[in-house]
Amino acid sequence: MVERRPLLTAFTHLVLILGVIVVAFPLYLTFVASTQTSQAIVQTPMPLLPGDQLVENYTAALTGTGGGAGAKTPVGRMMVVSLISALIISLGKIAISLLSAFAIVYFRFPYRMFFFWMIFITLMLPVEVRIGPTYKVVADLGMLDTYAGLTIPLIASATATFLFRQFFLTVPEELLEAARMDGAGPIRFFKDVLLPLSATSIAALFVIQFIYGWNQYLWPLLVTTNENMYPVVIGIKRMISGGDSEMQWNIVMATAMLAMVPPALVVILMQKWFVKGLVDTEK
Amino acid sequence: MEKRVVFRSSWLPWALIAPQVVVITLFFFWPAAQALVQSLQQSDAFGTSVEWVGFENFVNLWNDATYLASFYTTAVFSVSVAVVGLTLSLLLAVFADRVVKGALAYRTLLIWPYAVAPAVAGVLWLFMFAPSVGVVSYTLRKLGFEWNHLLNGNHAMTLVVMAAVWKQISYNFLFFLAGLQSIPKSLIEAAAIDGARPWRRFWTIVFPMLSPTTFFLLVINIVYAFFDTFAIIDSATQGGPGKDTVILVYKVYYDGFKAMDLGGSAAQSVILMVIVVALTVIQFRFVEKKVNY
Amino acid sequence: MASISLKNVVKRYGNGKSVNQVIHGLSAEIGDGEFVVVVGPSGCGKSTLLRMVAGLEEISEGQIIIGNRVVNDLEPSERDIAMVFQNYALYPHMSVFDNMAYGLKIAKVPAAEIRARVDKAAAILQLGQFLERKPRQLSGGQRQRVAMGRAIVRQPQVFLFDEPLSNLDAKLRAHTRLEIQKLHRELGITSLFVTHDQVEAMTLAQRMIVMNDGVMEQFGTPEEVYARPATTFVATFIGSPPMNLLKNAPGADAGTIVGIRPEHLDITADGWALVVDAIETLGAERLVYGRWAHGSGDELMTIRCEENVPVPTLGSTIHVTPRADRLHYFDAATGKRK
Structure with missing residues (x-):
């Protein structure tokens, strides 16, 4: 700060605290609702302090014994599906992107620029604009209701490739020369030098892609019809499609909490890399 | 910049690049091409007969009032999301940038909505504003304001805009904060010595310096509102009431998977692709300019 | 030990119309165990020449012979050489020990011998206490010594130095010059040292090659170059x-x-x-x-x-x-x- 202005400082904190409250209020309310009985929630106004049903509601949600319209599948199972999908998407993307970025930066081969542009174009079009035909491909390959169908089409994007390409270009050229002097071939150089140096980028990308994978909605909505393959985000949506009044809001909200906790933890615990990765990827 | 020394191998680069090329060919280029083809075809609901119809699908869209209405809805929605979202997050970022103590704590408390799935965000806001049980709708009613997004299209639009803004605020906030922190301190100090007070410093120095970030975020937010908000809309309003919150992506989905109008849906996909490509080109033109600047 | 002979070496970039020739048929014989400095203004082709000897640049025409092998088509690691880079090119994620040992590990030298060789080099360069540190925990001078250590442990036929002192401050540079001279006296390995600094060239060289615009202007002892400059370029470039x-x-x-x-x-x-x-x-x-x-x-x-x-x-x-x-x-x- 340039000069001392105690009043302005106080005002600063006031604005920020207000911001935090507004941002956090939906979360707080969700938590409160997830600790109430469903009767307590429907009587307006609902209590604004946590109730005593925490264990009951979460157990009911996790095991799918809550009853109600769509709450038959255990959320525990859905979370496993979400976790596996998010891991396949994030790790798969990182793996194929590392390899292709390595090829593009460190080799000269025919049609290199053609492939470069081919990958580059995919940056532009999110899966949402080509859902119909993509769905058909997945259906024709018999990948509906499989992890492959849930994940591989979402791996087909270039963000990670570009992040790694950018990063590789900043790796000093002399390191490659030194490695060649030391007798390291391409695979060895990749494994011993490039990969360890990319650790931070990989961590950052992992956070971003894990959240991307966990939070997918439209795609799983299309390719999963079997309740056993619902990710948790879809599960919530199925629970609330019953209608306003007959909904078991307490179970829905417990499920919502469960759906938010893993990605939120990843973001907060890996905040340092996440923030760096986010700002670097896009700039 | 290109590397000077490169490895020599006739097969290795192909093997390295193959997985990505296979995946994008199968799940990206092939479907995109299919969308193009289908947009020129008409098939019946059971998919038993297909005929070429040229640009008829596009003509039909042009004559379809609901499609044009959807364009309008999308425009209102994305402009609202971008303007409200950028304003609020810029405000928070500017204040967070002033904070010396507790900056990390504020950042942590403000970034977590990034982790929330759009569909969950929709449910959270739906819960607060549900006409029968919602805490906020109850409070509004007490204050004499009858909230019902199930009947009132404007209320429904406000609801999805709020949910979308809330979800995107952390992203915008992080970029604004990074932008603010990269402004040289000496510039601000020079302005202070010139006698500019904080308010004036912000508008004459900080805000112009932030314009690249702001422009970048504007494009990103519009793309976000166009595509990533499908889940918010589907979970909060299902496009209702009537068609008042049907944005373009929602309509592609609805026509293709609910109404089974493959040709019409594909034609809409093609139009969306053109829009994204245009936005991307604008953004890249801009990035190039920034590099020179 | 080995001699180096450069026979009519040409380097050109690009092809067709946009050919850019940067070294125009350079020939020189460097004796076994000799310390030769290549000096010239920036852009004269001296680094390119060194990188061709190293195998980091292809040789467009002519021959480079190390010992009695034509090395034109050999990989850098097969040429029995070691190089000290301008920015040291240390692997940032490896310890000092691993930096020095990496090439030996790839060459499958037994672990005990790697240990012995690294320890010996570390003793010569007074790096013994830093072996477990990462490069970022070292000062510029220490990093420079690690870069030299990495070259020493390989026990090569030839040392190549690419402006290795240019990132050091003046005092350290003078000191390191003396260390390099001492090292050369002890190990007696043929060395090719590239610099743009004429003081460095005069003080280090047994013989020096003065280059300008891709051409060797003079090849002789520092005394000869000073006393009998072969061209007006050498006359103005050497001496201050x-x-x-x-x-x-x-x-x-x-x-x-x-x-x-x-x-x-x-x-x-x-x-x-x-x-x-x-x-x-x-x-x-x-x-x-x-x-x-x-x-x-x-x-x-x-x-x-x-x-x-x-x-x-x-x-x-x-x-x-x-x-x-x-x-x-x-x-x-x-x-x-x-």
Whole structure:
């Protein structure tokens, strides 16, 4: 700060605290609702302090014994599906992107620029604009209701490739020369030098892609019809499609909490890399 | 910049690049091409007969009032999301940038909505504003304001805009904060010595310096509102009431998977692709300019 | 140990219309165990030459022979050489020990021998206590020594140095120069050292190659290069301040450039009459800049005086006499020594 202005400082904190409250209020309310009985929630106004049903509601949600319209599948199972999908998407993307970025930066081969542009174009079009035909491909390959169908089409994007390409270009050229002097071939150089140096980028990308994978909605909505393959985000949506009044809001909200906790933890615990990765990827 | 020394191998680069090329060919280029083809075809609901119809699908869209209405809805929605979202997050970022103590704590408390799935965000806001049980709708009613997004299209639009803004605020906030922190301190100090007070410093120095970030975020937010908000809309309003919150992506989905109008849906996909490509080109033109600047 | 011979080496980039030739048929023989410095201004092709010897650049034409093997088509690691890079090129994520050992590990040298070789190199370079540290925990000078250690442990036939001192401060640079000389005395390995700094070249070289625009201007001992520069380029590039080159010296033939070093001009009672333009005091000596007006135009000259010579006043006229045996004559058309 340039000069001392105690009043302005106080005002600063006031604005920020207000911001935090507004941002956090939906979360707080969700938590409160997830600790109430469903009767307590429907009587307006609902209590604004946590109730005593925490264990009951979460157990009911996790095991799918809550009853109600769509709450038959255990959320525990859905979370496993979400976790596996998010891991396949994030790790798969990182793996194929590392390899292709390595090829593009460190080799000269025919049609290199053609492939470069081919990958580059995919940056532009999110899966949402080509859902119909993509769905058909997945259906024709018999990948509906499989992890492959849930994940591989979402791996087909270039963000990670570009992040790694950018990063590789900043790796000093002399390191490659030194490695060649030391007798390291391409695979060895990749494994011993490039990969360890990319650790931070990989961590950052992992956070971003894990959240991307966990939070997918439209795609799983299309390719999963079997309740056993619902990710948790879809599960919530199925629970609330019953209608306003007959909904078991307490179970829905417990499920919502469960759906938010893993990605939120990843973001907060890996905040340092996440923030760096986010700002670097896009700039 | 290109590397000077490169490895020599006739097969290795192909093997390295193959997985990505296979995946994008199968799940990206092939479907995109299919969308193009289908947009020129008409098939019946059971998919038993297909005929070429040229640009008829596009003509039909042009004559379809609901499609044009959807364009309008999308425009209102994305402009609202971008303007409200950028304003609020810029405000928070500017204040967070002033904070010396507790900056990390504020950042942590403000970034977590990034982790929330759009569909969950929709449910959270739906819960607060549900006409029968919602805490906020109850409070509004007490204050004499009858909230019902199930009947009132404007209320429904406000609801999805709020949910979308809330979800995107952390992203915008992080970029604004990074932008603010990269402004040289000496510039601000020079302005202070010139006698500019904080308010004036912000508008004459900080805000112009932030314009690249702001422009970048504007494009990103519009793309976000166009595509990533499908889940918010589907979970909060299902496009209702009537068609008042049907944005373009929602309509592609609805026509293709609910109404089974493959040709019409594909034609809409093609139009969306053109829009994204245009936005991307604008953004890249801009990035190039920034590099020179 | 090995000799290096460069036979008519050519380097060009690009192809077709946009060919850019940066080294024009350079030949030189570097003896076994010799320490040769390649010096020249930036862009003269000296680094490219070194990188061709290293195998980091392809050789467009000609041959490079190390020992008795033509190495044109060998990978860098097969040439039995080691290189010290300008920015050291240490692997940032590896410890000092691993940095030095990496090449040996790839070559499948037994672990015990790696340990022994690294320890020995570390002892020579006084790096013993830093072996477990990462490069970022070291000072610039220490990093530079690790880079040298990495070269030493490989026990190569040839050392290549690519401006290894340019990132050090002046004091450390002088000190490291002495260390490199000492190292060369102890190990006796053939060395090729590239620099743009003539002081470094003069102090380190047993023989030096002076390059300009992709051409070798002179190859000789520092004494030869100083005393008998082969071209006007060498005459002005080596020596500080540079040699005065007079295009219209009295008594010289037309088409001849006369050269005289500032330290070989004496202020005398009569001789060439100069107007004093500027004076710089450097402590032990003084530089006097004079303008000599005569028939066909002014000649600018620098004179280097000992501190005991009386200081001339600015604007006054002084007289200088060149030492006759220190005059150099060059062909004005070719720049070559006559």
